[in-house]
Amino acid sequence: MSGGSRASSGWPTHAALLVSAAIVLVPVIWTVAAGFRTQISLLMGEVSFSPVPFNFHEVLFSKTSEFLVNYRNSIIVGVASTLLCVASATLAAFSLNRTRWRRWVVQVFLAWTLIFHMIPPVALASAWFTMLRTVGLENSFSGLILAHATLNLPMAIWLMSVFIREVPKELEEAALMDGATTPVLLWNVVLPVIAPGLAATSVLTFVFSWNEFAVSLALTMKQTATVPVAIAKFAQEFEIQYTQMAASAGLAMLPALIVMLFAQRYIVKGLTQGAVK
Amino acid sequence: MAGAVAKGDARGIAREVENADQRLWRWLTLAPALVMLLALSIVPLVGLVVTSFQNVAWVEGRAVRSWAGLDHYRALFSDALFGAGLWNTGLFALGAVTGQMLLGFALALLVSKVSRARVLYRTIFILPILIPGIVIGAIWKLMLNFDFGLANQILGLVGLGPVDWLGDGRIALLSVIMVDIWHWTPFCFLLFLAGLESLPQDVYEATKIDGANAWQELLYVTLPLMVPTIVVTFAFRLVLAFKVFDEVYLLTKGGPGTATEVISFTLYQRFFTEDKAGYGSAMSVTVIFLVCLLLVVALSARRRSEGRA
Numbered sequence A: 001m002s003g004g005s006r007a008s009s010g011w012p013t014h015a016a017l018l019v020s021a022a023i024v025l026v027p028v029i030w031t032v033a034a035g036f037r038t039q040i041s042l043l044m045g046e047v048s049f050s051p052v053p054f055n056f057h058e059v060l061f062s063k064t065s066e067f068l069v070n071y072r073n074s075i076i077v078g079v080a081s082t083l084l085c086v087a088s089a090t091l092a093a094f095s096l097n098r099t100r101w102r103r104w105v106v107q108v109f110l111a112w113t114l115i116f117h118m119i120p121p122v123a124l125a126s127a128w129f130t131m132l133r134t135v136g137l138e139n140s141f142s143g144l145i146l147a148h149a150t151l152n153l154p155m156a157i158w159l160m161s162v163f164i165r166e167v168p169k170e171l172e173e174a175a176l177m178d179g180a181t182t183p184v185l186l187w188n189v190v191l192p193v194i195a196p197g198l199a200a201t202s203v204l205t206f207v208f209s210w211n212e213f214a215v216s217l218a219l220t221m222k223q224t225a226t227v228p229v230a231i232a233k234f235a236q237e238f239e240i241q242y243t244q245m246a247a248s249a250g251l252a253m254l255p256a257l258i259v260m261l262f263a264q265r266y267i268v269k270g271l272t273q274g275a276v277k
Numbered sequence B: 001m002a003g004a005v006a007k008g009d010a011r012g013i014a015r016e017v018e019n020a021d022q023r024l025w026r027w028l029t030l031a032p033a034l035v036m037l038l039a040l041s042i043v044p045l046v047g048l049v050v051t052s053f054q055n056v057a058w059v060e061g062r063a064v065r066s067w068a069g070l071d072h073y074r075a076l077f078s079d080a081l082f083g084a085g086l087w088n089t090g091l092f093a094l095g096a097v098t099g100q101m102l103l104g105f106a107l108a109l110l111v112s113k114v115s116r117a118r119v120l121y122r123t124i125f126i127l128p129i130l131i132p133g134i135v136i137g138a139i140w141k142l143m144l145n146f147d148f149g150l151a152n153q154i155l156g157l158v159g160l161g162p163v164d165w166l167g168d169g170r171i172a173l174l175s176v177i178m179v180d181i182w183h184w185t186p187f188c189f190l191l192f193l194a195g196l197e198s199l200p201q202d203v204y205e206a207t208k209i210d211g212a213n214a215w216q217e218l219l220y221v222t223l224p225l226m227v228p229t230i231v232v233t234f235a236f237r238l239v240l241a242f243k244v245f246d247e248v249y250l251l252t253k254g255g256p257g258t259a260t261e262v263i264s265f266t267l268y269q270r271f272f273t274e275d276k277a278g279y280g281s282a283m284s285v286t287v288i289f290l291v292c293l294l295l296v297v298a299l300s301a302r303r304r305s306e307g308r309a
Helices: A011-034 A039-043 A054-061 A067-100 A105-117 A121-134 A142-152 A153-165 A169-177 A182-211 A212-220 A227-236 A240-250 A254-262 A265-277 B004-012 B020-051 B071-077 B079-113 B118-125 B135-143 B149-156 B172-197 B201-209 B216-241 B246-251 B263-273 B276-307
Strands: B053-060 B060-065
Touching: A011 A240, A011 B004, A011 B079, A011 B118, A011 B135, A011 B149, A011 B172, A039 A240, A039 B020, A039 B053, A054 A240, A054 B060, A067 A105, A067 A121, A067 A142, A067 A153, A067 A227, A067 A240, A067 B020, A105 A153, A105 B020, A105 B276, A121 A142, A121 A212, A121 B020, A121 B263, A121 B276, A142 A182, A142 B020, A142 B071, A153 A182, A153 A265, A153 B004, A169 A182, A182 A254, A182 A265, A182 B020, A182 B246, A212 A227, A212 B079, A212 B263, A227 A240, A227 B135, A227 B246, A240 B135, A254 A265, A265 B118, A265 B172, A265 B216, B020 B053, B071 B172, B071 B276, B079 B118, B079 B216, B079 B263, B118 B172, B135 B149, B172 B216, B172 B246, B201 B216, B246 B263, B263 B276
Parallel strands: none
Antiparallel strands: B053 B060
């Protein structure tokens, strides 16, 4: 009997929860279902329909569609920016929490990450574009990878700081007594302890990069466009292809579904640790 | 008191001399993050400030800059779109975050009361956090479509509507707020559930022995204990709500009229649709200044409330 009276629940609790779950799930399911309909069937508002794979086929394999390229681009940018972001954040978190910086250095650095996190990215995106053009990187992945990595850096640093602070000081001191250098200490002592936290931060960073739209819109061109940029295009056309928009929305949600089913533990850990501590 | 002294001593002993190798690595470990932040925040910020005093024209693919003095900043004061953007963003943030906090708290209370299905519900409820904002825009563009959207179909079943969710200037902002509530209530829910799960159980045992009913338990035990989590969640969500862009871009493009014009969208249009680099920069600098101001106010408010406690 864990939780005593708090675990007791009557039918009103279950009814309210079922309704809430429906409010979350129905729009998603209805949209994916719309991806299996013909445009006519959707526009007529028919309740029952026989599913057709046409839209998915059109989005993925039609000559005019570049969705597979967009998908590949999103994966490249997501993986590379996550690696860059999490690696720099872990090192920075170690530096800020476990080396002898003066207090004001740490405070100024963290305050700046906070301000950077609050600024709408659109306010900086045009300046980034100008910078990238100056160095000739405006049509490459490196600009967007750097931008995504930096956008997620504040959150990753706060998260990794929480996990680094959980590494027992005695472990570090023992390693230092044995004459370990800083890289050895990081690799052999700190890394094994923070590995679960590192996984949580990485999953979250990848999801945020996959989802990011405003900066991707500003910094990509036709060949480098990511999935959200491609989906936004559907809504801009004169005659919106609603069912293809639904199909591509469904495909864009795949990573979210995979993460929800297989890495939920890490997401919950990442989201709650970062904000509460 | 004695504890504090002992702690101070321990720290004194631990503070050995930092050798050259450790000092080098202190710098090396901070360097990547420092360089990235400097390159993508300080450098562009300086660029924005300089550009905000200039007119930028494009002649044969090259930027021609001329001084504009304070013209752009003066123009901001009479810019109806900028005013509408700030006002709508404020309304949006307050409305959306209040809704998310209330619903998120209610959901967390409900889920904390079930034991067997708790993980299942949590799995379902975190889904909207993981979906790209632009996809959420697409989902609700379909759901709220005037002619065939599920929202109007359901209203039609009970003999109501149809409602022009996104095309009617009086309710478009409310529709966007509702979509944002759908998107981010799960985040508040998750933080509140974690907060509730970490509350001390013995307090509840004592409350039960004292014969408190569910309402009294919520008002006098749960809520006071949850205040820190509530404050942090509120601040966190409010900040992020000010950055809203994706859903608005797909759902309404700021319209109809200026009904859903939010500040990120105003900025985007100045820079990328109208190519007004100078004016857009002045707007960016002003927004960033306002953000810093907001942060100072929030931090001093927190310090004051901590000082009172």
